Amino acid sequence: MKVLLLSYRIPFPPNSGYPIVVYNTIKGLLSLGAEVTLFSLNPRKHWVEPDDVYDPVFSEINFQTYTIDTDVNIWSAFLNIFTNESYNVSRFFEEEAVKMLENILREQEFDVIQFEGLFVVPYLDVVKQNSKARLIYRAHNIESAIWERLAASEKFAPRRWYLEFLASRLKSYETDQINRFDRIFAISEPDRLSIVKFGCKNPIDVFPVAVELDRYRSDLGKTSFPTLFHLGAMDWRPNKEGLEWFLDEVWPDIEALNKDLRFYIAGKKMQKQFFDYDSENLIVEGEIFDAVEFMNSKSIMIVPLLSGSGMRVKIIEGMAMRRCIIATSFAAEGIDCRHGHNILIANTPDDFYRSILQCVTNPRIWREIGENARRTVERDHEMHSSGRRMFGVYEELVNV
Known part of the structure; x- marks a missing residue:
């Protein structure tokens, strides 16, 4: 052929x-x-x-x-x-x-x-x-x-x-x-x-x-909990738009919730505005060498897309890495997922706040959701x- x-x-x-x-x-x-x-x-x-x-x-x-x-x-x-x-x-x-x-x-x-x-x-x-x-x-x-x-x-x-x-x-x-x-x-x-x-x-x-499942091997011994992270190219407008919304509308309340909680953002073409954001607990890493290693080192993946189409590859990768993913309905579109089972769906600032609080106060939840996410990828992707x-x-x- x-x-x-x-x-x-x-x-x-x-x-x-x-x-x-x-x-x-x-x-x-x-x-x-x-x-x-x-x-x-x-x-x-x-x-x-x-x-x-x-x-x-x-x-x-x-x-x-x-x-x-x-x-x-x-x-x-x-x-x-x-x-x-x-x-x-x-x-x-x-x-x-x-x-x-x-x-x-x-x-x-x-x-x-x-x-x-x-x-x-x-x-x-x-x-x-x-x-x-x-x-x-x-x-x-x-x-x-x-x-x-x-x-x-x-x-x-x-x-x-x-x-x-x-x-x-x-x-x-x-x-x-x-x-x-x-x-x-x-x-x-x-x-x-x-x-x-x-x-x-x-x-x-x-x-x-x-995805090639063998590439996505998680090691909880190297995972820092609780940590939040976002991974996506910032030259794609929906990623930039969604992250701006999350930082303006959601992150200030999350940061006030737990002064030790860190939010890591990484991706290509990271723009200056994110480096300049006024938050001690926001760590901007820019482009990273190994996305799998980055995901493995953090525990809760934030995907706040407000627009877009298709299927988010980074969500599939995060699910393969047994990460707990908190995402908007737009971000999860097309994936066979169910809120509270293999993903957490959040469409408003209050939704994100409650979901993050749920994961931070009960580590069992993010681990169970991550395991179910991995099984979904093994079945469908x-x-x-x-x-x-x-x-x-x-x-x-x-x-x-």
């Missing part, structure tokens, strides 16, 4: 949501004997030097990349208003990347070509013109839903209008493209339902975030079982 994956950023190292999902997909397919080729855009925002990648998975695939500047340009964003294109998507398209992809398709024949996310869909036409492979679109989230929720929470009217405009363009693009593939993969059941509402006529399979199921879909498509 020859598979070509198209990704809008290089998934090495697998240190955040999208790279982890793509990386584990590659690893699962390789374990089943697939021959994998990866064509990745390499945006300046997430730029990776391919020569610096030292990973056994990387050495097992055919790899090509194209460096692209996707940074927002005020002038081009303004001119885009007078076109019919989605500015969010069009920034990822360049003719030179088309030529590189054409060369790949001329040199090899593929059985399956999988588009990893909406931002590589602009290359669908060149793929259709140069390949007879079966085509799959994997929706890592519903992009328009993210922007709709961001717009709904925006108080500044001009900015809210522009966010609504971007969301509308994205929704039109998603709706127009969804039936141009042979199969659709959604990352969660809510996302599958959203895709159905787009008018999708093709079969849709749900493939949740999958194991990489190799997910890979086998995905490979089965490939075989079904190819053999039609």
Whole structure:
């Protein structure tokens, strides 16, 4: 089985949501004997030097990349208003990347070509013109839903209008493209339902975030209790927005509750405002080398997302590490979880306060929730079982 994956950023190292999902997909397919080729855009925002990648998975695939500047340009964003294109998507398209992809398709024949996310869909036409492979679109989230929720929470009217405009363009693009593939993969059941509402006529399979369980080994002897932590890239707006809300609306009361309770925040692109926050018990670590070790050293994971779509990879990782997770309904969307069993759901400052107080005063609760969370990941999010199921879909498509 020859598979070509198209990704809008290089998934090495697998240190955040999208790279982890793509990386584990590659690893699962390789374990089943697939021959994998990866064509990745390499945006300046997430730029990776391919020569610096030292990973056994990387050495097992055919790899090509194209460096692209996707940074927002005020002038081009303004001119885009007078076109019919989605500015969010069009920034990822360049003719030179088309030529590189054409060369790949001329040199090899593929059985399956999988588009990893909406931002590589602009290359669908060149793929259709140069390949007879079966085509799959994997929706890592519903992009328009993210922007709709961001717009709904925006108080500044001009900015809210522009966010609504971007969301509308994205929704039109998603709706127009969804039936141009042979199969659709959604990352969660809510996302599958959203895709159905787009008018999708093709079969849709749900493939949740999958992780390699052996990588997530917890050692309670190294866990500091009670401690709170948040882990997420701060260049993703929903993470930044949610953490700002938590620090402003929730953390002051939590800090007053227990003067010894520490809240650790970590992630790439940590912004200056978090380092400057006036709190002795807030420890800002910025980008960390080992996310698993960081999670293992802390006990209670805080995920205060107020917007977003898809499935939060960091929650799945935290569950795999037997952490007690306190999250909003938005953050937990798509995960088979139940409040008080394998997660604690908190949507208001009072909800967060009560849940944190419950965990801090009764250590048994956070341990039980963490154990149940691990069992959930073992059942629903194991990489190799997910890979086998995905490979089965490939075989079904190819053999039609």
